[in-house]
Amino acid sequence: MNVLLIGSGGREHALAWRLAQSPGCTKLFAAPGNPGIAEHADLVLLDVADHAAVLDFCREQAIGLVVIGPEAPLVDGLADSLRADGVPVFGPGKAAAQLEGSKGFTKDLCASARIPTAGYVRVTDRAEALARLNAFPLPVVIKADGLAAGKGVTVAMSRDEAERAIGEIFDGGGEAVIEEFMDGEEVSLFVLTDGTALMPFGTAQDHKRVGDGDTGPNTGGMGAYSPAPVLTPALEQRAIDEIVAPTVAAMATAGTPFSGVLYAGLMLTADGPKLIEYNARFGDPECQVLMMRYRGDLLALLLAVAEGRLGEQPAPDFSGDTALTVVMAAHGYPGAPDKGGTIGGIARAEATGARVFQAGTALQDGALVASGGRVLAITAVATTIAAAQQAAYAAVAQIDFPSGFNRSDIGWREVARQAE
Numbered sequence: 001m002n003v004l005l006i007g008s009g010g011r012e013h014a015l016a017w018r019l020a021q022s023p024g025c026t027k028l029f030a031a032p033g034n035p036g037i038a039e040h041a042d043l044v045l046l047d048v049a050d051h052a053a054v055l056d057f058c059r060e061q062a063i064g065l066v067v068i069g070p071e072a073p074l075v076d077g078l079a080d081s082l083r084a085d086g087v088p089v090f091g092p093g094k095a096a097a098q099l100e101g102s103k104g105f106t107k108d109l110c111a112s113a114r115i116p117t118a119g120y121v122r123v124t125d126r127a128e129a130l131a132r133l134n135a136f137p138l139p140v141v142i143k144a145d146g147l148a149a150g151k152g153v154t155v156a157m158s159r160d161e162a163e164r165a166i167g168e169i170f171d172g173g174g175e176a177v178i179e180e181f182m183d184g185e186e187v188s189l190f191v192l193t194d195g196t197a198l199m200p201f202g203t204a205q206d207h208k209r210v211g212d213g214d215t216g217p218n219t220g221g222m223g224a225y226s227p228a229p230v231l232t233p234a235l236e237q238r239a240i241d242e243i244v245a246p247t248v249a250a251m252a253t254a255g256t257p258f259s260g261v262l263y264a265g266l267m268l269t270a271d272g273p274k275l276i277e278y279n280a281r282f283g284d285p286e287c288q289v290l291m292m293r294y295r296g297d298l299l300a301l302l303l304a305v306a307e308g309r310l311g312e313q314p315a316p317d318f319s320g321d322t323a324l325t326v327v328m329a330a331h332g333y334p335g336a337p338d339k340g341g342t343i344g345g346i347a348r349a350e351a352t353g354a355r356v357f358q359a360g361t362a363l364q365d366g367a368l369v370a371s372g373g374r375v376l377a378i379t380a381v382a383t384t385i386a387a388a389q390q391a392a393y394a395a396v397a398q399i400d401f402p403s404g405f406n407r408s409d410i411g412w413r414e415v416a417r418q419a420e
């Protein structure tokens with residue numbers, strides 16, 4: 001079968017690498033892809049906002065499955081346009097992608113389905129926001145509604161900071177959610193669903209802050225590891241029963257079933273797991289560590305999700321090892337990154353046994369250069385997290401990327417716990 005993968009990040013490089021290994025994958029295309037993805041797929045220049053053009057391509061190339069990696073085309077309804085024409089798609093339609101696209105939508109769904117999450121109010125103008133703010137103790141969380149690539153959230157330690165965050169949101173003419181602060185450790189749970197059946201698909205912990213020791217501004221993710229033992233099997237079951245299953249059921253009841261991967265960002269509080277947010281896609285860089293551990297036939301599994309046959313599938317085959325990935329970003333990230341910096345040493349890094357997934361890279365006169373914020377995800381697998389961390393950093397040391405930087409402590413919480 002021919003497959004079309006939409007996206008160009010490290011997540012899509014990891015998906016392309018695994019899809020290309022599936023026996024049923026005849027030809028893999030990626031739009032737009034990147035130089036790393038090009039090792040596994042034919043890159044095609046398609047405007048993914050032009051649904052008719054994507055459909056034409058699918059017909060011309062007899063595409064049997066479209067896998068949508070990033071959130072923007074999901075929220076834009078690309079999956080609906082393709083499904084309406086009979087093309088199987090991995091990824092939710094526009095209505096279901098609101099679980100990621102609108103924080104207000106998700107909070108309202110949690111309230112009506114009694115899903116544990118932070119208390120909140122939705123506000124639509126500055127005066128209302130400032131008035132409602134008083135009812136919340138500090139710290140308080142202020143979120144812009146809509147997609148913000150991890151950057152639309154302020155955990156305000158003072159009223160001043162909260163009022164400034166509210167000011168910035170409404171200067172842009174937006175909507176906001178004010179939330180109660182939840183204390184605990186964060187963990188990510190991935191669940192495949194075809195709208196009815198559920199299949200837990202691994203856990204991970206991400207490092208969202210740009211600096212060592214979880215300091216500095218939020219990013220899309222500077223590193224991750226999987227599995228995340230802090231989400232014990234009992235807590236995972238609780239999160240599925242109390243959070244994910246009622247969400248999938250509510251979406252189906254509303255006539256907008258969610259089909260794809262539901263990525264639940266959870267806070268492990270003293271009262272149990274609570275939902276921080278949903279994403280309607282795999283995490284980046286969490287996908288890189290999941291794909292390093294997944295040993296099954298990815299194409300067959302994603303196709304089963306797309307065709308509503310997930311309930312017939314056996315439990316997914318993951319290695320019991322730990323995978324850890326270190327993101328190398330261009331200086332300036334998460335602000336405006338330096339572009340054009342040269343990248344070398346990928347072959348040397350992979351010779352150590354690690355895998356280098358590419359994100360913001362481009363070829364310039366035959367040389368690999370940085371073209372975005374997050375540039376590489378250096379990923380290793382080992383029997384313990386400490387060994388995986390050591391292996392990933394040994395591979396990072398082989399990379400020659402003078403205009404880049406990385407955190408030096410990915411996995412620190414779990415490494416410390418395992419050393420106890």
Ligand code: AMP
Nearest residue numbers: 118141150153179180181182265276277
């Ligand atoms: P989000 O974009 O909703 O994932 O929020 C980004 C980050 O802000 C999360 O990963 C958390 O670290 C933090 N955060 C969001 N909401 C809360 C909350 N209610 N309580 C504590 N931290 C939060």
Ligand code: GLY
Nearest residue numbers: 220221283284285
């Ligand atoms: N790494 C966080 C995300 O993909 O949203």
